[in-house]
Amino acid sequence: MEDLKIALLIDGDNISAKYLTSILDELTEVGVAVIKRIYGDWTRPEMHSWGKELLNRSITPMQQFNNVSGKNATDSALIIDAMDILYNKDVDAFAIVSSDSDFTRLASRLAESGKTVIGMGEAKTPDSFRNACTRFVSLENLHSSHGEIPTKSDLSQRGVEHVIAKTIRDNENAGKVTSLAEVGNRLRKKYPDFDVRTFGYSYLSTFIEDMPRFELIRENSQVMVELVDPKSKKDRVARFIVEQLRANDGSLTMNELSNLVYENIPDFKLKDLGYSQFYKLVASIDGITVKSIAQNEKRATLAE
Template identity: 45%
Template structure:
C-alpha cells in the first residue's frame, strides 16, 4: 500500500479529460502520495482547451504546449509519453498517475510497471479495457464527482442487494480473494482481500456500485460475515463456510 511520502508524477491528457474533474482527481491522488510533478498536455492555441487554463492555474499544473503538426496524428499523446519516459529514468518516483481515457497509453503503463513502478490510471468508463488492465489501479472519473445541488441526479446510487448478488463477477471475485487470503478457519483480512481484488481487476472500486467503502459493499450483499479485529481493521468470511 503506497504511503503519503511516495512521490508521484501526474500526467494529464487535456484532450481527454474535462477540467471539472481535476479537483476530485487530485484529491484522490493526495490520498495515495505526493504529486511532486503535475503536467498537462495539449495544444493551448485551440479554443477547446480555453476552459482548462484557469483550472491548471488553480491547481498549479504545468501546461505543456504541443502543436498539432499533422491532421489525424495525436502529437499530445507522443509528448506525454516522451516526458513520462524521461521522468521514469530519473528514478525519483514511486508512482505515475496517467489521467486519460485513451488506449494509446496502454504500452506506456505496461512499460512503467516493468520498472517496478506503480501506475494509477484515471479515466471515464468508456476507457478501453486494455489501458485499464495495464494499470495497477484504475479509477473511473465518474465515481470521483462530489455531489452538488446542480448535479445530484448524477450521483451513483447504491446498487441494491438483489443486483449485487446477481453480479457474478463481483461475487466470484470476492469469494476467490477471500479463499486466497483466508486462514484455516476461513477468515481473511478485508484489506488483503481488497488488495487481491485490485490485482485481479485494476478498475475494482466499491464506489462503482455506489458504496464508499469495501466493507459497506460486502455487508450489502449479506453473503459474507464481517467482524472487527482486536488490533484494528476488519476480517471477512464467506457465510457458506460458517453455516450462516
C-alpha cells in the same frame, strides 16, 4: 505506509477540466503529486476552460501543436516526458489521466520498471489501458461525490462476489483467515478498475456487509471476512438471546430484546437468518416461549 511521490500527467485533449479537483483529491489519498503536467494544444478554444484551474493548482501546461494531420502530438509528448521522468526523476508512481488506448504500452512499460501506475479515465476508456494499470479509477465515480451519478460499469457484482468467495476458500484451505484488506487487494489485482463507488458505496466494508453471502468479524483493530454459515450465525444470536434472558430474570419484552441484539451484534441482519419478524426468530429458539402481552407487544420467557 509512506506516501507515494507521484508524477501526474494529464491528456488535456480528451479530459474535461471539470474533473480536475476530483483527480487531485483522489491522489491525496495515496501520496503527493510532485510533478503535475497537462498536455494539449492551448491555441484551441475548447482548451481555454483549463486556464484558471491550472494557475490555481500549480499545474504546468505543455504546449503541443498538431503539425501533421492524423498524428496526435499530445500523446507523443506525454509518452516522451513519462519516459524522461522514469529515468531522471525520483518518483514512485505515475498517474496517467486519459481515456485513450494509446497509453497502454506506456502503462505496461512503467509497471515493468516497478512503478505504480494509476490510470484515470471516463467510462469509454478501453480495457487494454485499464488492465495495463496497477489501478484504474473511473472519473465519473470521482465526480459523483460532487453531485453527479456514476456511469454503470461493465464490472458485475456477481463477478466481485465470486472473487471474494474464492479468496476466502483459498485461505481456508491453507488454514488462514481472510482480512478485509486482503479482499480489497485481491479485487484490485483482478479488476484494476474496481471501485465500490461504481456500486453506490463509499466503503468496501459496507459493500461487503450488504452481500448476504459474507459477514464481517471485527476483532480488536482487525476486520475479517467470512462466508456466511446461516446455522452458525443463528446459533451465535440464539446464545446471546438466552444469556440476556438469564441476566434479566428470564424475561424481556420483544422491544427490549431486539434493542439488545442490535446494539451488541453490529452485523445482525434478520433477513440473513431467514426471518421477516424478530419474534419468530426468538420463538424458534429451544427453551424460549413467546406470548402476547398487549396488542402490539410480546414477551419472551426462558423456561426454568
